[in-house]
Amino acid sequence: MKKNFYKCNGCERKFGRKWNALRHSRSIHSSASEIISNNIKPKTSYISNNKYNRFQKKFDILNKAGIEIYNEYDENMSDIFDIDEKDFKIIKIIDQLIKPFTELEDLLSRTDPKTRAFVLTRSFDQSLRSLNPVEAMNEMVELLCSIKGIKKIAKYRSMIATTSSLDPILETKEKIKNSYLFGR
Numbered sequence: 001m002k003k004n005f006y007k008c009n010g011c012e013r014k015f016g017r018k019w020n021a022l023r024h025s026r027s028i029h030s031s032a033s034e035i036i037s038n039n040i041k042p043k044t045s046y047i048s049n050n051k052y053n054r055f056q057k058k059f060d061i062l063n064k065a066g067i068e069i070y071n072e073y074d075e076n077m078s079d080i081f082d083i084d085e086k087d088f089k090i091i092k093i094i095d096q097l098i099k100p101f102t103e104l105e106d107l108l109s110r111t112d113p114k115t116r117a118f119v120l121t122r123s124f125d126q127s128l129r130s131l132n133p134v135e136a137m138n139e140m141v142e143l144l145c146s147i148k149g150i151k152k153i154a155k156y157r158s159m160i161a162t163t164s165s166l167d168p169i170l171e172t173k174e175k176i177k178n179s180y181l182f183g184r
């Protein structure tokens with residue numbers, strides 16, 4: 001894979017990350033220099049340029065606040081978001097998926113980190129293969145929530161169980177099956 005660079009035409013300095021180059025241009029050249037990249041992207045329309053500027057301002061806020069907006073996993077990889085057309089879509093998709101993802105993470109908070117990572121990553125990847133990833137992620141939340149829920153209900157039932165009692169999970173399911181809600 002070829003390495004992307006972003007060059008400042010004010011002083012010829014090269015940067016691995018667009019954000020660093022833009023920050024350099026702002027602080028050293030008061031934004032009077034231009035950042036040139038070897039990473040050729042499709043021309044953006046007027047509308048997407050507007051979007052670009054809007055997001056750029058928001059990146060500025062995060063940057064000033066000291067929030068890390070770089071790829072922390074690999075120095076040589078691209079910035080987290082390059083704010084091109086594809087990244088706009090990705091931002092929107094992540095925005096929708098991160099809610100059920102975080103709910104899932106919370107539900108797994110007492111699970112060991114490796115298992116949690118496995119379930120979260122697999123659920124995320126699998127949801128992306130479905131037609132409605134948000135719904136697919138929510139279904140995983142629902143499933144895990146119900147597994148934990150029936151165990152909780154059954155635990156209380158087992159505390160008052162008599163010797164003739166059924167398995168508390170089975171008994172809970174039987175109660176539900178006989179309910180008005182189930183038959184509706």
Ligand SMILES: [Zn+2]
Pocket residue numbers: 008009010011012013024025028029033
């Ligand atoms: Zn420069």
